[in-house]
Amino acid sequence: MPSTEAYLMLSGTLxxxxxxxxxxxxxxxxxxxxxxxxxxxxxxxxxxxxxNLSSLDGQVxxxxxxxxxxxxxxxxxAIIIQLYRLKSTVNVDEARELNG
Amino acid sequence: MTPAxxxxxxxxxxxxxxxxxxxxxxxxxxxxxxxxxxxxxxAVLFVMKSAEFVAAVQVLVYAGGIMVLxxxxxxxxxxxxxxxxxxxxxxxKGGFLVGAAVFVLFATVIRPxxxxxxxxxxxxxxxxxxxxxxxGKLIRRATVVGNSEAVGMALYRDYLVPxxxxxxxxxxxxxxxxxxxxxxxxxLEEETAPDFILEKVETEKEVKEAMxx
Numbered sequence: 001m002p003s004t005e006a007y008l009m010l011s012g013t014l015x016x017x018x019x020x021x022x023x024x025x026x027x028x029x030x031x032x033x034x035x036x037x038x039x040x041x042x043x044x045x046x047x048x049x050x051x052n053l054s055s056l057d058g059q060v061x062x063x064x065x066x067x068x069x070x071x072x073x074x075x076x077x078a079i080i081i082q083l084y085r086l087k088s089t090v091n092v093d094e095a096r097e098l099n100g
Numbered sequence: 101m102t103p104a105x106x107x108x109x110x111x112x113x114x115x116x117x118x119x120x121x122x123x124x125x126x127x128x129x130x131x132x133x134x135x136x137x138x139x140x141x142x143a144v145l146f147v148m149k150s151a152e153f154v155a156a157v158q159v160l161v162y163a164g165g166i167m168v169l170x171x172x173x174x175x176x177x178x179x180x181x182x183x184x185x186x187x188x189x190x191x192x193k194g195g196f197l198v199g200a201a202v203f204v205l206f207a208t209v210i211r212p213x214x215x216x217x218x219x220x221x222x223x224x225x226x227x228x229x230x231x232x233x234x235x236g237k238l239i240r241r242a243t244v245v246g247n248s249e250a251v252g253m254a255l256y257r258d259y260l261v262p263x264x265x266x267x268x269x270x271x272x273x274x275x276x277x278x279x280x281x282x283x284x285x286x287x288l289e290e291e292t293a294p295d296f297i298l299e300k301v302e303t304e305k306e307v308k309e310a311m312x313x
Binding site: 001002003004005006007008009010012013014015016017018019020021022023024025026027029030032033034036037040043044047048050051052054055056057059060062063064066067068069070071072073074075077078079080081082084085086088090092093 | 105125139148151157162169192206216221225259266270274280
């Protein structure tokens with residue numbers, strides 16, 4: 001059975017990849033996908049510790065995280081559609097009205 | 101090298117590689133498909149840590165729901181990708197730096213040999229507890245059931261209030277998504293909106309009138 005350390009390393013790698021994706025990509029849809037990637041890395045961590053501590057709390061929290069991810073994806077994609085209607089692009093660099 | 105370790109390394113390598121491809125692909129549809137692959141690999145990792153119910157929820161909600169949502173939005177907005185268009189943002193160098201720093205931070209925090217996995221503790225993740233009074237004494241009795249039933253009992257009994265809050269959250273998110281995604285232009289927006297949006301709204305009005313007539 002792979003150890004908890006292995007799971008933590010994997011989850012850290014997934015999280016770092018997601019973070020890099022959030023910062024470097026210009027396409028807003030891909031940025032949202034990278035955020036989902038980061039949430040999934042957190043889920044891997046929670047499940048690994050749930051097994052390590054022999055407690056179901058981690059799995060319950062994972063279900064809550066999945067709920068939040070679903071709501072976030074729905075609202076985020078609605079915002080992307082509205083941004084596309086307004087500026088006919090999904091480029092995050094183009095949406096800088098608050099830049100002053 | 102036990103079979104479980106071989107499966108872990110294979111699936112983990114596929115998960116990391118496809119996650120890198122998610123942020124590396126130019127076309128959002130390809131990114132979405134690699135994201136699906138990552139989700140399925142993570143579901144396999146959940147099963148290996150005896151979290152079968154969470155793995156099923158992961159496949160149903162992520163692979164079934166969120167991915168369809170992503171693909172529908174990509175289809176709706178229909179972004180054309182020119183081959184010479186830039187993919188990376190202005191902060192690309194800093195982004196790689198921050199990601200590498202966070203990874204190094206995580207790697208140094210993990211101390212090998214600190215986390216001792218209990219032997220044969222799958223039982224604990226499949227056990228639910230029942231408390232009742234008998235002869236004035238509080239008795240706690242453990243029953244071994246399936247993982248789904250144990251998670252369900254924990255969710256509906258110990259975490260009932262967070263569960264209700266999550267349902268309110270989903271309702272609010274649904275209403276918010278509908279309100280944000282609705283296409284309705286006010287008088288001010290009609291002055292500032294680009295021409296193609298006005299044209300679209302006009303055509304929709306015409307279609308509606310033709311349908312009702």
